[in-house]
Amino acid sequence: MIVAPAVVLVALLAGLAGWVIRGSVVRRDEGRLARAEHAAVEAERARAEAADQRLQAVIDAVPQGAVVYDRTGRPTMGNALGRRFIDARHRDALVELAARELVAAVSHNGAHAARRPVEPAGTPRMVVDVQARRLAGGGAIVLLEDTTERRRLEEVRRDFVANISHELRTPIGAIALLTETMVVEMSAAVTAPEPVLRLANRLHAEAVRVSRTIDDLLLLSRIENDEEPVREAVVVADALVEAIDRVAGAAHERHIEIRLDLADRAVRIRGDRRQLVSAVFNLLDNAVKYSDANSLVVLRTLPVDDEGNVAIEVEDRGIGIPARDLDRIFERFYRVDQARSRRTGGTGLGLSIVRHVAENHDGRITARSCEGEGSTFVLTLPADPRSRSGTVAATEVA
Numbered sequence: 215m216i217v218a219p220a221v222v223l224v225a226l227l228a229g230l231a232g233w234v235i236r237g238s239v240v241r242r243d244e245g246r247l248a249r250a251e252h253a254a255v256e257a258e259r260a261r262a263e264a265a266d267q268r269l270q271a272v273i274d275a276v277p278q279g280a281v282v283y284d285r286t287g288r289p290t291m292g293n294a295l296g297r298r299f300i301d302a303r304h305r306d307a308l309v310e311l312a313a314r315e316l317v318a319a320v321s322h323n324g325a326h327a328a329r330r331p332v333e334p335a336g337t338p339r340m341v342v343d344v345q346a347r348r349l350a351g352g353g354a355i356v357l358l359e360d361t362t363e364r365r366r367l368e369e370v371r372r373d374f375v376a377n378i379s380h381e382l383r384t385p386i387g388a389i390a391l392l393t394e395t396m397v398v399e400m401s402a403a404v405t406a407p408e409p410v411l412r413l414a415n416r417l418h419a420e421a422v423r424v425s426r427t428i429d430d431l432l433l434l435s436r437i438e439n440d441e442e443p444v445r446e447a448v449v450v451a452d453a454l455v456e457a458i459d460r461v462a463g464a465a466h467e468r469h470i471e472i473r474l475d476l477a478d479r480a481v482r483i484r485g486d487r488r489q490l491v492s493a494v495f496n497l498l499d500n501a502v503k504y505s506d507a508n509s510l511v512v513l514r515t516l517p518v519d520d521e522g523n524v525a526i527e528v529e530d531r532g533i534g535i536p537a538r539d540l541d542r543i544f545e546r547f548y549r550v551d552q553a554r555s556r557r558t559g560g561t562g563l564g565l566s567i568v569r570h571v572a573e574n575h576d577g578r579i580t581a582r583s584c585e586g587e588g589s590t591f592v593l594t595l596p597a598d599p600r601s602r603s604g605t606v607a608a609t610e611v612a
């Protein structure tokens with residue numbers, strides 16, 4: 215079929231016009247798309263900027279130095295105190311080095327948080343407490359606190375308490391011994407008047423109490439000082455059994471059963487075995503002291519949690535602790551009931567000892583209690599990551 219040239223021409227013109235129109239529609243669409251994309255990018259940038267500003271305001275409000283590190287270990291944000299240590303020179307550079315090491319530790323190891331005091335050599339003395347916490351979504355935040363002055367005052371106080379305890383220990387020990395001899399002699403002599411014997415007994419009991427307080431003060435100052443911390447592998451189960459042995463006599467006297475439940479027999483901590491035994495002993499001793507005769511005390515460990523900590527719980531069904539006192543019982547010499555504590559031979563230092571042991575091991579101690587129903591103390595310590603056997607075991611100790 216032959217098509218007339220005019221028809222071909224019209225068709226060509228129509229095609230060209232269509233192409234031009236389509237082209238301009240596409241360009242208009244592309245332009246719209248580009249503008250929308252740009253607006254979205256801008257909005258995202260503004261949102262991120264606002265979030266950063268909010269985060270910066272929060273960081274500025276932190277009383278310590280604070281620096282945020284990203285997932286590659288690069289500092290990205292900090293407040294004025296924290297920036298002092300970034301790209302620092304001289305002694306401050308050692309603080310930054312410690313911060314980076316702790317960031318690497320919390321980013322790549324199991325631990326969620328890590329803490330270390332840094333004391334660079336030189337004068338004047340400087341101690342900076344460095345702690346890193348892993349952030350959800352990667353990276354870590356480091357808090358830096360200059361604790362030089364606080365530590366100096368603490369040291370003066372600790373030395374004073376340690377010195378005075380040492381000075382008093384010998385004469386008080388002698389008085390306890392002399393009064394004991396007096397009581398024995400008077401009991402043997404039929405002629406000793408009864409009130410004098412009673413007074414001698416009282417004198418002896420008080421001397422023993424003071425002597426016990428001094429022993430606890432010395433133990434507390436040793437634990438507080440902890441200058442060369444022992445960091446050995448301690449099988450938690452073994453330490454708990456040793457603590458039970460130490461309290462078994464008192465528990466037996468009052469017909470109190472101590473039950474041991476272990477979630478994992480093999481779990482270990484890295485620390486000082488004697489301190490751990492001492493802490494658990496103090497918790498058990500209290501559980502026995504503040505329970506009625508014939509009751510039950512449970513000592514248990516929980517499975518290692520997601521943060522790599524093992525919890526050691528001491529649960530009693532004793533007199534309990536009023537809510538208003540719960541925050542204060544870890545202070546030195548704080549007692550809910552002075553008379554009862556004295557009667558039961560308490561020194562008021564047991565829970566301070568526990569708190570210091572927990573702190574020395576980067577752990578914590580908490581308590582929950584209900585008056586008249588009982589108390590549970592939870593000592594949480596970082597577990598040695600290589601020690602988790604996964605085996606479940608339960609033992610009973612009467």
Ligand code: ADP
Nearest residue numbers: 500504543549550551555560561562563564565
């Ligand atoms: P104390 O030598 O007086 O027992 P602690 O420091 O061990 O001193 O405890 C402080 C106070 O906390 C105690 O005097 C007691 O009032 C209270 N307390 C501690 N443990 C228990 C417990 N398991 N049940 C009830 N009260 C407790």
